[in-house]
Amino acid sequence: MPNNTNTGNTGAIPEKMHAVQLTGHGGPDVLQYKEGIPVPSPKAYEVLIRVKAAGVNNTDINTRTAWYSKSDADGADASWSGNALTFPRIQGADVCGEIVAVGSEVNNSRVGERVLIEPCIRQVNGKTLDTPWYFGSECDGGFAQYTVVDARHAFAIQSELSDLELATFPCSYSTAENMLTRTQLAPNERVLITGASGGVGSAAIQLAKARGAYVIAITSPAKNEQLLALGADEVISRDADLLATLKGNSIDVVIDLVAGPPWPNLLDVLKCHGRYAVAGAIGGPIVELDVRTLYLKDLSFFGCTVLESGVFQNLVDCIEQCKISPIVAQTFPLKDIAQAQKVFTEKHHVGKIVLSID
Numbered sequence: 001m002p003n004n005t006n007t008g009n010t011g012a013i014p015e016k017m018h019a020v021q022l023t024g025h026g027g028p029d030v031l032q033y034k035e036g037i038p039v040p041s042p043k044a045y046e047v048l049i050r051v052k053a054a055g056v057n058n059t060d061i062n063t064r065t066a067w068y069s070k071s072d073a074d075g076a077d078a079s080w081s082g083n084a085l086t087f088p089r090i091q092g093a094d095v096c097g098e099i100v101a102v103g104s105e106v107n108n109s110r111v112g113e114r115v116l117i118e119p120c121i122r123q124v125n126g127k128t129l130d131t132p133w134y135f136g137s138e139c140d141g142g143f144a145q146y147t148v149v150d151a152r153h154a155f156a157i158q159s160e161l162s163d164l165e166l167a168t169f170p171c172s173y174s175t176a177e178n179m180l181t182r183t184q185l186a187p188n189e190r191v192l193i194t195g196a197s198g199g200v201g202s203a204a205i206q207l208a209k210a211r212g213a214y215v216i217a218i219t220s221p222a223k224n225e226q227l228l229a230l231g232a233d234e235v236i237s238r239d240a241d242l243l244a245t246l247k248g249n250s251i252d253v254v255i256d257l258v259a260g261p262p263w264p265n266l267l268d269v270l271k272c273h274g275r276y277a278v279a280g281a282i283g284g285p286i287v288e289l290d291v292r293t294l295y296l297k298d299l300s301f302f303g304c305t306v307l308e309s310g311v312f313q314n315l316v317d318c319i320e321q322c323k324i325s326p327i328v329a330q331t332f333p334l335k336d337i338a339q340a341q342k343v344f345t346e347k348h349h350v351g352k353i354v355l356s357i358d
Helices: 056-064 170-183 200-209 221-230 242-246 261-268 291-296 311-320 334-346
Strands: 014-020 029-038 047-055 094-102 112-115 120-124 127-134 144-151 154-156 191-192 216-218 234-237 251-256 270-278 300-303 328-333 352-356
Touching: 014 270, 029 334, 047 112, 047 170, 056 334, 094 144, 094 170, 120 144, 170 200, 170 234, 170 251, 170 270, 170 300, 170 311, 191 200, 200 216, 200 221, 200 251, 216 221, 221 234, 234 311, 242 261, 251 261, 261 270, 261 291, 328 334, 334 352
Parallel strands: 191 216, 191 251, 216 234, 251 270, 270 300, 328 352
Antiparallel strands: 014 029, 047 094, 047 144, 047 352, 094 112, 112 154, 120 127
16 A cells, blocks of 8 residues: 555555456456456545445446447447446446545545445546546446545445445435436325336335335336335336326326337326436337427426436435335355346346345
């Protein structure tokens, strides 16, 4: 560790660690579990975190496969910021861990804090970015024993939940909280959530119920009971005729994580002055929009990636006040990340798949 780093009393920090490196765009074979990778050193405004657990997300797989790229070039714009990634890259946006060292400009009292990392990175070593990064995309993330981040993005948390449980929250729940914040979901409003059994969808159910909303969830029939247990007031099959089931002009807010061919129906069920928020497109990114529906119903659209100010602290507060619960579907050791992602893509689970970091 450099001289400007304070390690407090957390014990010796090794020089090397094991981690999973993404070596390029492609299939699971581009994920390489390696030992002997140098432990990163925190710069002046950064903290070093010993990672205890890290969640698996769609963004990990989308980044690996260059799904975000809109160009013909091979991954030339395949990151959240629209730029080419630098390889090797350590992915992992969902992190629960402990601060074990701080840079020279960070108060040493933070050493020993249990923290969650805010995955939307606005600040790097004290400097504000023009275009926000995503943790584990434009910078190294949490699929490793140690990681560094600007102190601003390491949020202390007081909770009796396990590390594996806490690692379910940062990415999915902050995305869901951001969507509900942007749409200003209010008590007694009717909210429709697509892809409701996934990490963001199941988080949105809980967070919407915490706001006092009436929640209608769309999922496969096999997952109905699990979503009702989470708090959904109604569950609709993803194969159902949405207009026949809900009728037009009956929904205040749509939280969409799917998009795809049925997308126009989501606008048809919205009320006049309804709000639509999107943060995923697992059903397909290209949709057909009748602009007349947009302007005749005075709809508001929200694309949600960058977290609004205060969203992540609101999430931490909800966790500490036990307003929401973690949903751990399955856990894997870090070295089995390829298997974890395979299970993730099969979409038979409800909640989050989490990697334990030994």
